[in-house]
Structure formats: C-alpha cells, structure tokens
Amino acid sequence: MNGLLVLEDGACWRGEAIGRPGTSFGELVFNTAMSGYQEVLTDPSYAGQIVVMTAAHIGNYGVCGAEAESERVHVAGFIARDFPRRWSGAGGEESLADYLERSGVLGLHGLDTRAVVRRIRTLGAMRAGISTEVDDPEELRRRVLASPPMLGSDLALAVTPSASSVFEIDTPRFHVAALDYGMKRNIVRLLNRAGCRVTVFPATASAEQIQSVEPDGIFLSNGPGDPAALAGPIRTIEKLIGVRPIFGICLGHQLLGLALGARTFKLKFGHRGANHPVARTATGKVEITSQNHGFAVDATSLPAAVE
Numbered sequence: 074m075n076g077l078l079v080l081e082d083g084a085c086w087r088g089e090a091i092g093r094p095g096t097s098f099g100e101l102v103f104n105t106a107m108s109g110y111q112e113v114l115t116d117p118s119y120a121g122q123i124v125v126m127t128a129a130h131i132g133n134y135g136v137c138g139a140e141a142e143s144e145r146v147h148v149a150g151f152i153a154r155d156f157p158r159r160w161s162g163a164g165g166e167e168s169l170a171d172y173l174e175r176s177g178v179l180g181l182h183g184l185d186t187r188a189v190v191r192r193i194r195t196l197g198a199m200r201a202g203i204s205t206e207v208d209d210p211e212e213l214r215r216r217v218l219a220s221p222p223m224l225g226s227d228l229a230l231a232v233t234p235s236a237s238s239v240f241e242i243d244t245p246r247f248h249v250a251a252l253d254y255g256m257k258r259n260i261v262r263l264l265n266r267a268g269c270r271v272t273v274f275p276a277t278a279s280a281e282q283i284q285s286v287e288p289d290g291i292f293l294s295n296g297p298g299d300p301a302a303l304a305g306p307i308r309t310i311e312k313l314i315g316v317r318p319i320f321g322i323c324l325g326h327q328l329l330g331l332a333l334g335a336r337t338f339k340l341k342f343g344h345r346g347a348n349h350p351v352a353r354t355a356t357g358k359v360e361i362t363s364q365n366h367g368f369a370v371d372a373t374s375l376p377a378a379v380e
Contacts, residue, residue: 074205076181078152079213081200084192088184091156092173094205096213098220099123099149101201102367103190105346108134110169114148114178115141117232117255118323118365120297121223123150123201124345125189131182132156135165136172142257146176147232147297150203152189156182179203197341198223198367223367224339228298229254229306229324233276245270250288250317252276254296254306254324264292277305280312290318293325300327300337300368307331323366330370343367 076090080101103125104113110131113124131153151173160168173180181203193199202217232255240261246268251261254276264271272286276296283291291313300307310332313319321329327337344364352359 076179076203076205077208077210077213078181078184078189078201078203079210079217080192081214081217082196083210083214085210085213086184086189088152088181090179090181090203090205091170092151092180093177095179096202096204096206096216097123097150097179098200098202098217100198100223100367101125101189101193102198102343102345103127103193104365105348106363107348109347111136111140111172112142112257114146114151114172114176115143116257116295116365117143117147118257118295118297120147120228120232120255121149121226122297123152123203124148125186125193126151126153127186127190127346129154129186130157132169133160134162135160136167136169137162137164138166139164142259143232146173146178147255148178150201151178151180152184152186152203153180153182154184154186156180179205193342198343224299225302226298227302229276229296229303232297234273235275237272237274237278237282240265240271240273242268242270247289248272248286249290249292250274250283250286251292251294252278252283252306252309252325254294254303254328256294256296260292260294260322276303278309280309280316283309283313284316288317290320293319293321293328295323295325295365297324299339300324300331303328324368327366327368327370330375334374334376336371336374337368338371339368340366
C-alpha cells in the first residue's frame with residue numbers, strides 16, 4: 074500500500090503505508106527518541122500532529138498495552154524510515170502495524186526522514202497531510218492548506234476527561250489536585266509513588282470545584298495545542314494563584330505563565346524526544362531529559378513582581 078506525504082510548502086515524499094488506509098492532516102513535527110514509540114503514540118500532547126521519528130527503525134519490540142500513556146492513540150499520523158515487519162520483545166503483544174490499524178491511524182515509512190526533519194528544522198514545523206487515497210501532490214497540498222493551523226488551537230479541550238476521578242494510595246502524605254489538559258498516565262503513577270493522593274479534574278473544572286477537595290497542592294498537566302487559546306482554564310488558574318502551591322509541566326507551565334501575566338510563543342520546531350541535554354546554570358550540571366513542547370513562556374514578558 075503506497076502513501077503520500079505533502080507539506081504545506083509543497084514538498085512531498087512517497088513511501089509505503091501501514092495502519093489504517095485513508096487521509097490525515099496535522100502539524101508535522103519530529104521526535105528524537107530511539108525507543109518509547111508507544112508512549113509517543115498515546116501521549117495526548119501529540120493530538121493534531123503527524124510525528125516523524127528520527128531513529129531509523131521504529132517498532133522493533135512491538136506494542137504492549139501496559140505501556141500506553143492514555144486509552145488511545147492520539148497522533149494524526151506516524152512516520153519513520155523503517156517499520157520492521159518482524160518484532161521481538163519480552164512484553165510485546167502485537168506489531169506496530171496491527172496496533173496502528175486497530176487504532177485507525179495511518180503510518181508511512183520507506184522515505185527519507187532525514188530530509189523531512191532537516192526541512193522542518195530549517196523552515197519550522199508546518200501543516201502536512203498523509204494519504205493512501207490522494208495521489209496528486211497538488212490536490213493533497215490544497216487540502217493541507219485548508220486544514221486548521223496549530224497556532225490558536227484549543228486541542229486540550231478535546232482530550233480532557235469529561236469527569237473527575239480519584240487515585241488513592243495507602244497512607245498518603247499529600248493530596249494533589251491535578252488539572253488534566255491531556256495528562257499522561259505515568260504522571261499520576263509518579264505522584265502516587267511520591268506519596269500523593271491524586272484527584273484529577275477536567276480542564277473545564279472551576280476554581281471552586283478544585284478548592285472544594287482541599288488539596289495541598291495543584292498540578293497543571295501537559296497537553297496539546299496553543300496555551301493562549303485556553304481562556305477559560307487561564308482564568309481558573311488566576312483564581313487559584315496564592316490559594317495553594319501550584320506546579321505544572323509543558324502546557325500547564327505555559328498556562329501558569331499566562332495566568333501570571335506573561336506571554337507565550339510558538340517555537341520554530343519544538344523540543345520532542347527522550348534525550349535532550351539541559352544544563353543547570355547554577356551548578357553547570359547537565360541532565361538528559363524528556364521533552365515534548367511546541368510553545369514556551371517568554372520570560373522577558375513576566376511582570377517584575379513575579380520575577
């Protein structure tokens with residue numbers, strides 16, 4: 074089954090398709106991790122994005138249900154240099170191709186992913202389309218240009234849960250209220266492991282609802298889309314500032330910045346991968362971190378009182 078990838082600037086590549094046949098659109102981004110592809114697929118932060126993996130071989134160890142970060146695949150499409158036909162893993166339950174097909178997601182391989190990634194790094198992340206149905210690059214590009222951009226998208230509201238839930242542990246030390254804008258399962262597991270009982274709220278929860286459970290702290294989760302498009306959640310966070318300690322990552326960190334009066338901006342091609350070196354300026358120590366964000370807080374826009 075052949076497939077076509079077309080970027081909004083007109084660049085195109087052809088490859089072999091796996092997964093569910095069809096046509097899909099999204100922002101084309103790249104991830105530099107060499108493993109953890111199932112975690113990437115099921116991370117709600119990737120909603121609305123077609124992900125290119127820079128590692129040459131993706132799918133080597135199959136797919137295992139226990140490694141999913143949410144209840145379903147969220148990426149709009151998945152691309153790699155090669156999806157091996159054979160896989161081998163102690164915990165593997167099925168092949169990546171079968172998993173994508175069952176999840177209704179289109180994958181594409183057999184193309185020059187180095188060229189694709191270099192184009193994104195040079196020109197920036199952009200809209201793209203992949204298809205097994207449309208063979209004309211110009212026609213697919215027209216449809217790409219008609220698709221919604223990432224800037225201004227409120228995708229977090231599409232992936233947030235509809236109701237709150239509680240994750241109990243024996244003899245908790247703290248109670249954390251977590252606002253779920255697209256939260257990964259492992260975040261709750263780590264908070265539980267740290268001794269925290271966790272009450273998860275949807276992104277639409279009010280400040281009064283969150284305060285009613287009397288948490289010791291409030292966590293703002295990761296999630297997809299443009300933080301500046303989430304006016305409602307930002308107003309809620311504004312009401313919570315000073316009431317309880319607040320901490321957040323990814324989209325949650327950006328929303329906290331906006332609630333404090335800062336601005337956010339879209340990164341040229343984002344930071345996505347499990348191997349990003351980060352230096353602590355105070356000590357000079359370098360740590361290898363996992364990253365997944367396409368927006369950032371403009372530190373220079375923070376009010377002086379916050380700094």
